[in-house]
Amino acid sequence: MMTIKVHHLNNSKSQRILWALEELGLDYEIVFYKRQPSFAAPDDIKNIHPLGKAPVVEIDDFVMAESGAVVQYLIERYGEGKFMPDRSSSSxxxxxxxxxxxxxxxxxxxxxxxxxxxxxxxxxxxxxxxxxxxxxxxxxxxxxxxxxxxxxxxxxxxxxxxxxxxxxxxxxxxxxxxxxxxxxxxxxxxxxxxxxxxxxxxxxxxxxxxx
Amino acid sequence: MMTIKVHHLNNSKSQRILWALEELGLDYEIVFYKRQPSFAAPDDIKNIHPLGKAPVVEIDDFVMAESGAVVQYLIERYGEGKFMPDRSSSSxxxxxxxxxxxxxxxxxxxxxxxxxxxxxxxxxxxxxxxxxxxxxxxxxxxxxxxxxxxxxxxxxxxxxxxxxxxxxxxxxxxxxxxxxxxxxxxxxxxxxxxxxxxxxxxxxxxxxxxx
CATH class of the missing domain: 1.20.1050.10 (Glutathione S-transferase Yfyf (Class Pi); Chain A, domain 2)
Incomplete structure (x- = not known):
C-alpha cells in the first residue's frame, strides 16, 4: 500500500502538490509548516531535505523535492493516463x-x-x-x-x-x-x-x- | 526519417543539446547564432521561437525550447533505455x-x-x-x-x-x-x-x- 506524506509550507509551491493529489484522487497526509516573519521556511524542514524548502514529499520511503518533478512523477505513476498526453503522441x-x-x-x-x-x-x-x-x-x-x-x-x-x-x-x-x-x-x-x-x-x- | 536541427547560440545552454545528441549518436544539423556584445541573444532567434532564447530545437516539424525538457525528451525518445533509469525502478x-x-x-x-x-x-x-x-x-x-x-x-x-x-x-x-x-x-x-x-x-x- 503506497503512502504519501506532503511537507506543506503555507503560501508556497507545496500548494501545487496538494492540488495534484486532489486531482488524482489520492490519499495523503499533510505535515504543516509555517513561514517565519522573514518569509523564510522554518529550519525544521531541513530535517526532511537538506535544501530546507517546500515541497518535500515522501512517497513510500523515497523523499522527493522539486515541485515540477513531483507533479510530473505523480501524474506518470498514478494518473492512469489522465492529465498528460500519451507518450506516442505529438503533444x-x-x-x-x-x-x-x-x-x-x-x-x-x-x-x-x-x-x-x-x-x-x-x-x-x-x-x-x-x-x-x-x-x-x-x-x-x-x-x-x-x-x-x-x-x-x-x-x-x-x-x-x-x-x-x-x-x-x-x-x-x-x-x-x-x-x-x-x-x-x-x-x-x-x-x-x-x-x-x-x-x-x-x-x-x-x-x-x-x- | 527523423530530422533534428539545433539552433545553437555560442556559450549558452544549447551546448547541452549538442552534447546530448553526441551521447545518443544521433545525426543533426546546427544553425549557428552569436551573442551580441551586450551578451543578449541576436534578434533572429525570435523568428524560430517567440522567447528568442537558445536552445530551440526542431525535431521533425516540432519546435521545442527549454533545454532540460529537450534533453529529457531526446533521451526518452531516442535513448533506447540509455542515460535514464527504468521507469519501474526506484531510481x-x-x-x-x-x-x-x-x-x-x-x-x-x-x-x-x-x-x-x-x-x-x-x-x-x-x-x-x-x-x-x-x-x-x-x-x-x-x-x-x-x-x-x-x-x-x-x-x-x-x-x-x-x-x-x-x-x-x-x-x-x-x-x-x-x-x-x-x-x-x-x-x-x-x-x-x-x-x-x-x-x-x-x-x-x-x-x-x-x-
Whole structure:
C-alpha cells in the first residue's frame, strides 16, 4: 500500500502538490509548516531535505523535492493516463517542455521581482531588467493561451497546474491585468473543485507577500 | 526519417543539446547564432521561437525550447533505455527530480550572480542574499556527489548532463574550489568523448563572461 506524506509550507509551491493529489484522487497526509516573519521556511524542514524548502514529499520511503518533478512523477505513476498526453503522441514533447518551463524559465524573473520587493533591492538597472524579463514571459504565455482554455490539446494537464502557481505569483507581483488570457486562466484553474479541496485541506493561500 | 536541427547560440545552454545528441549518436544539423556584445541573444532567434532564447530545437516539424525538457525528451525518445533509469525502478523518481533541479532551483541564484556581475548590480543586500543561495545549493550538490562519480546509481545519465552546465556557470561565477566533488565532477564530464565532440562541432565554449 503506497503512502504519501506532503511537507506543506503555507503560501508556497507545496500548494501545487496538494492540488495534484486532489486531482488524482489520492490519499495523503499533510505535515504543516509555517513561514517565519522573514518569509523564510522554518529550519525544521531541513530535517526532511537538506535544501530546507517546500515541497518535500515522501512517497513510500523515497523523499522527493522539486515541485515540477513531483507533479510530473505523480501524474506518470498514478494518473492512469489522465492529465498528460500519451507518450506516442505529438503533444508529448510540448507537455514535457511546459512541465519544465514554469520553474525553469518563467519563475526566475518572477522570483527576482519578489526579491526586489521583499529585501528590498533598490538598484534601478536591475529593476528595469527584471520587469522586462517578466513582461516578455507573460506575453509569451498569454499567446500560448490565445483561443484555448488549457495549454495542451485544450485539455487540463499537469502543465496547467504547474503554470498556475507562477501566474498567481505574477499576479501578486505586478498584476496580470494587461494579459486577459492569463487572468481568465487563473480564475478557471482556481475554480476547479480539486483546487478548492486543496485549499480547504492546506489552509489559506496567498502570494501577495507584504514586507 | 527523423530530422533534428539545433539552433545553437555560442556559450549558452544549447551546448547541452549538442552534447546530448553526441551521447545518443544521433545525426543533426546546427544553425549557428552569436551573442551580441551586450551578451543578449541576436534578434533572429525570435523568428524560430517567440522567447528568442537558445536552445530551440526542431525535431521533425516540432519546435521545442527549454533545454532540460529537450534533453529529457531526446533521451526518452531516442535513448533506447540509455542515460535514464527504468521507469519501474526506484531510481526513476530521483532522476525526474534531478532533471528538474538544475534549471528549476540551482540556476536562479547562479543567474542572479551573473546579473550582479554583468549589469552590474550594486545592491549589497541582494549580493549577500544571492551568494548565500548559491552556497546552499553548491553544498547540497557537493553532498549528492560524495563517494560517487554520477548522480543516479553511479551511472552517467541525463541528470549529470543537465547539472554540468550549471556547475560550469558556477565555476565561472565564483568558483567551485571549495567543493572538491563538484570540481572533479565537471572535469570528469568535460573529459567524455561525446562532450569533446560537441565542442568540436558547436565551437569554443566558455561561461567566463567578462563585462
Amino acid at each position: 508529448y514533447a510540448k507537455y514535457i517542455e511546459l512541465m519544465h518551463y514554469p520553474e525553469g524559465s518563467l519563475s526566475p524573473p518572477l522570483l527576482d521581482q519578489l526579491f526586489i520587493r521583499m529585501l528590498p533591492v533598490e538598484d534601478e538597472t536591475f529593476k528595469g531588467f527584471t520587469q522586462q524579463r517578466v513582461m516578455n514571459h507573460l506575453s509569451y504565455v498569454d499567446g500560448l493561451l490565445e483561443g484555448q482554455d488549457y495549454l495542451i490539446d485544450n485539455e487540463f494537464s499537469g502543465a496547467d497546474l504547474q503554470l498556475t502557481f507562477n501566474l498567481q505569483g505574477a499576479n501578486a507581483g505586478g498584476g496580470l491585468r494587461h494579459y486577459k488570457n492569463l487572468e481568465a486562466f487563473v480564475q478557471r484553474m482556481e475554480a476547479r473543485q480539486a483546487y478548492q479541496r486543496s485549499i480547504d485541506k492546506g489552509g489559506e493561500f496567498s502570494l501577495g507577500f507584504k514586507k | 526513476y523518481a530521483k532522476y525526474i527530480e534531478l532533471m528538474h533541479y538544475p534549471e528549476g532551483s540551482l540556476s536562479p541564484p547562479l543567474l542572479d550572480q551573473l546579473f550582479i556581475r554583468m549589469l552590474p548590480v550594486e545592491d549589497e543586500t541582494f549580493k549577500g542574499f544571492t551568494q548565500q543561495r548559491v552556497m546552499n545549493h553548491l553544498s547540497y550538490v557537493d553532498g549528492l556527489l560524495e563517494g560517487q562519480d554520477y548522480l543516479i546509481d553511479n551511472e552517467f545519465s541525463g541528470a549529470d548532463l543537465q547539472l554540468t552546465f550549471n556547475l560550469q556557470g558556477a565555476n565561472a561565477g565564483g568558483g567551485l574550489r571549495h567543493y572538491k566533488n563538484l570540481e572533479a565532477f565537471v572535469q570528469r564530464m568535460e573529459a567524455r568523448q561525446a562532450y569533446q565532440r560537441s565542442i568540436d562541432k558547436g565551437g569554443e565554449f566558455s561561461l567566463g563572461f567578462k563585462k
